[in-house]
Amino acid sequence: MKIFFLILLILVAAATVALWFWRQADHSADHAAMARLAALQPDSPKRFDPSLIESLPEPARRYFRYTIQPGTPLYTVARISMTGKFGMGNREAPDYLDMQATQMLAMPEGFIWKMSASRGALRISGSDTEQWTRFWLMGLLPVARMGGDPDHARSAFGRYVAEAVFWTPAALLPGPGIAWELVDVNTARVTVRHKGVEQAVDVVVADDGRPLQVSFDRWSNANPEKVYRWQRFGGYLSEFRVFAGFVLPTRVEAGNFFGSEAYFPFFVAEISHVEFPEANAKDRADSCP
Template sequence: MWIKWIAIIGVLIIVCIGLATLYGKFRWQSDTDRLRAKLTDGRRTIKPLLYDQKEIEGLPEPVQRFFRTVIKDGQPIVAAVKLSQQGQFNLSETEDKWMPFTATQIVITQRPGFDWDARIQMTPGLNAFVHDTYLLGFGSLHASLLGLFTVAKMHGAPENNQGELLRFLAEATWYPTALLPSQGVLWEAIDDTSARGTLTDGATTVSLVFQFNAEGAIATIRAQARYRDKVTAMPWCGRFWEYSVRNGMLIPLQGEVGWEHPEGTRLYFKGRITEINYEFAS
């Protein structure tokens, strides 16, 4: 008799876990839908609708070369992006503990904003759900096991805002018309292969050093200081490669990002775009 009851209890536990998993996915998806609706509702009118190569006259030479390389005269200006990613995320700051992830992301170029919705596999059958978001001038991070149990949550502090706007600027290599002066980016000369791009949104201003490869495309980005939390700011860097033409724009399909420690760079993200779709200004 006791074996029968153990079996019944085991089945009930499995059913409860299954129901909790389904509920967690449903609740997380509802939160995702609300975030992305707010992003869409916050959109601003984009002008101009098309890129005119006269716009880059007077910019630093490597920046002019970059725009001549990745977009052509008459390219429609990107208004929104939807993409899918897969890759690995390092969950440890002291050792390599790489876990696979999949993610979708929506980006609005004006007003700058994005939502990255990821599933990081902690163990087989156990995922961490992550929202990394920049919405209407505020940055936030929310991580939850199974979409039910919050393990990290940060929102709206100036340090969050700075970090997420830096991410938007770095990832503009996937939507390069957002790097044009008409879209709010100011460019300063550094040398023959690099320049500093600066973007302001509301009360937050961020800058990145962009280094360009021999073909003129973005090879690396670097911020002198990006906040990891409310008190710690460190140099932050990324690298892009595997360039391919999408909707007339030359964009990288692979990238990696990390923090620069005194002993060297420790990567925490390695990802590849598996699908990308654009909406253009109209």
């Protein structure tokens, strides 16, 4: 019996060590993804001039005039620090966990959202990118390993195109693969095409151009049937601040089935800081309002 328990102890210890190394490998992959995306920042970006948006629909012109101050270097890669709530349940029982996360956003190439969330003794951590979704329970037990397929990539593309509206408006200025069209007097639609994938996002703006809400049809399996299909996703933006010449929301709530009674804002974020990797010292100083 003693030999049995000794063998069992050895096996448990070996499994724990193996899981620890597996978790460290995920951390390394996360850091590598962040470095890869940060390296996509333009070295010497142009500066914003209203002439760049003259051909756009009026709501889109309002949006850019509000979100990018004249003369701002047009950085397209951002690092966003946030806290907030992450819902694990549904509208009736949100099951929110306290969340903190760092995101690197480099539309149209990709993103990484590295987070940890907790409630009491429960702790979940991991990351979400255009290549994978990986989450761990208590830092040692893998509870989600997804990605590496066209469905996941298409769903992720919808997410980070929409988030570019929040945090990297310069990435959505007119150019190859980006088209804007009028929806109504206060709404513009941006369509991004990249490597054979296309995503349209609607942006509702206030009279001053402040983006109020963002919505789009997202390829998603976040439904009771767990089947990938197009379904409405969206949310609300508020509490704007200036970061390095960009006027960006510091409160974002978003969820599935936007605009319907089933809408559940599982993602509620308070943004503490947005910075633009490789920005010069003056730009970093200006990003702290």
